[in-house]
Structure formats: structure tokens, C-alpha cells
Amino acid sequence: MTIWDRPEPPPHPVPLDRERIVAAAIALADEGGLKAVSLRKVAARLNAGPMRLYGYISTKEELFDLMMDAVQAEILPEEQCDEWREALRVLARRTRQAALRHEWLADLLGGRPALGPNGLAVTEATLAALDGHAGIDTVMRAVETVSAYFIGAIRREITNLRAERATGLSKHDWQRASGPRVTELLATGRFPGLAKVVHDSTDVDAETSFTTGLDWVLDAVDAKLTCPPA
Template identity: 85%
Template sequence: MTVWDRPEPPTQPVPLDRERIVAAAIALADEGGLEAVSMRKVAARLDAGPMRLYRYVSTKEELFDLMVDEVQAEMLPEEQPADWREALSALAHRTRRTTLRHEWLADLLGGRPALGPNGLAMTEATLAALDDLADVNTVMRAVETVSAYFIGAIRREIANLRAERATGLSKHDWQRAHGPRVTGLLATGRFPALAKAVYDGTDVDAETTFTTGLDWVLDAVAAKLTRPTA
């Protein structure tokens, strides 16, 4: 039985329910990452005894599942796009924006699917967008391929943001700090392809990089969804 199927305990003198527990856990994670979330810290934020929380949520893993499902509500489309490509693109961008608001989500994306109401609704909307375009196996591979791209891209972006905070160096600060060494290595002539990328390549922002890569993946998926002519 999942946490969503298990009934909540009767109301106690001090109000407590899963909704309040999850909201407190998300607030802690937004402030300090997943490592800042524990049953003890959530209980302290709610001014409740830690053991009371276990009547509502059995484990920290269940709590993480509830947290993910709660923020997945931010990824649900207000209106289902008619075009499959628009639907998958919107999902990718909503997931990116949601993860930038809740950076801890990057650590939980891509795991086993939870069975919460928002997660199920998001999966249903995504699969429904491609339902009439190909057989079910092709549709599932298409969704998996697009998801693998944007989850990986989002995780990389969040990792870079964390590195900037940890070192105090922005991307350009880091490049300037390591520029002399890189220039010396490229001058040896041993890395011609890298030299071309460094000297001739165009530096773009994270959103442009994300959108360009997503468009390329969607182009490849479109080719697989096109039914062969007789």
C-alpha cells in the first residue's frame, strides 16, 4: 500500500496532516537541499513531536515521494496542447522551471515513478499527447528519450549552479581563472578540435542551450513518429 492509499490518523489536538508535513519538508529542502530534511527537523518546524510524523509518513523515502508529487503539480499543463511536440516541449520547460525553483528536485528526477496523483496525471497527459501517432512501444520510447534529455540537461544546469555557489566563481570567472592553463594546453597543438570549440564556438546561456538540444531531440523523435507511406 502506498502512502497515498493509506488513510491519515484521526485529528489530534495540535493540527497535523500530510499536507502540512509536506509543505514544511519542501520549505526545508528549498532552504538547504534534501540534506536539510529529516523527520526531526520537519517536526520541529511544525512544533510537533517527531514520532507523531511517523503516523502520517512511514519513512523519509515516503516523504520524498510526497514532496516530488506536490511540486509536480507545478508541471501539470493548465490546458493540454493539441500538438504532441508542443506538449513535450512544454513539459520539458515546466520541469526545468520547477527544478530551478526547487533545486533539490534535481536529485530525485529520473528515479522509479511514484504513484501520486500529480505524477500520474502528468504521465497520463504526456502519453495521451502521442497516443494516436504510433504504437504504444514507440510512444513509450519517444517519451523516455525526451525525458532522458531534459532530465540530464536540468541536472547538469543545477550542478553548475551549485558549483558556482560552492566556489564563489561564476562561469566566466572560472573561465578567466583557468584561461592561462587552457591557452597553454591548446598552444601545444594536441587538442585541435577543442581549440576550435574554444576560439570559434559561440557561448550561449543555459536556457538557449536547453531549448536547442530539446529541439534537436524532438526532431529525431518526429522522424520515428512519422508513419511510413504505403
């Protein structure tokens, strides 16, 4: 029986329910990441005894499932999009926006399928937009491919944001600090590809990089959806 199938305990003089518990857990995670979340800390934030929470949630993993599903409500499109490219684009962008608001989300993305009501609604909306464009196996590979791209891109972006906070160095500060070492390495002539990147490539912000990569992946998926089977 999943957490969503299990009933909540009867009313108590001190109000408590899963919605309040999840909201408190999300607040803790937003402040200090998933490592800051425990049933004891959530109970303390709610001025409740830790044992009371076990009537609503059995494990920290169940709490993470509920937190994930709560954020899936932020990802769920406001209205159904029937054009598959736009539906997948909206899914990717809204997932990135949610992860920038809740950085801990990057640590939970890509796990087992979400079985909460909001996670199921996101999945259903995505599959509905692709319905009729190809066989179900091709549709699943399309969704997996796009998801793999944006989850990887989001994790990289969040990792860089965390590194900036940990070191106190922005991306450009780090580049300047690393400049002498990079110059020394390039002078050896052993890294011509890297030298071209350093000297000739255009530096773009994270959102531009994300959007460009997403469009390229969608183009590749489009080719598979429109190519007749051999």
C-alpha cells in the same frame, strides 16, 4: 500499500496533516537540499514531536515521494495540449522551471515512475498527446528519449549552479581563472577539437542551450513517429 492509499491519523489538538508536513519538508529542501530534510527537522519546523510524524509518514523515502508529487502539481500543464511536440516541450520547460525553483528536484528526477496523483496526471497528459501517432512501444521510446534529454540537461544546469555557489565563481569568472591553464594546454597542439570550441564556438546561456537541444531531440522523435515501419 503506498503512502497515498494509507489513511491519515485521527484529528489531534495540535493540527497536523500530510499537506503541512510536505510543505515544511519542501521549505527545508529549498533552503538546504535533500540533506537538510529529516523527519526530526520537519517536526521541529512544525513544533510537533517527531513521533507524531510517523503516524502520517513511515520513512524519509515516503516523504520524498510526497514532496516530488507536490512539485509535479507545478509541472502539470494548465490545460491539455493535443499537439504532441508542444506537449513534450511544455513538459520539459515546466520541469526545468520547477527544478530552478526547487533545485533538489534534480536529485529525484529519473527514478521509478511517480505513483502520486499529480505524477500520474503528468504522465497521462503526456501519453494522451501522443495517442494515435504511433504504436505504444514507439510512444514509450519517444517519451523516454525526450525525458532522458531534459533530465540530463536539468541536472547539468543545477550542478553548475551549485558549483557557482560553492566556489563563488560565475561561469565567466571560472573561465577567466582557468584561462592560463587552458591556453597552455591548447598550445601543445594535442587538442585541436577543444581549440576550435574555445576560439570559434558561440557562448549561449543555459535556457538557449536547453531549448535548442530540446528542439533537436523533438526533430529526431518526429522522424521516428512519421517514418512508416519497415
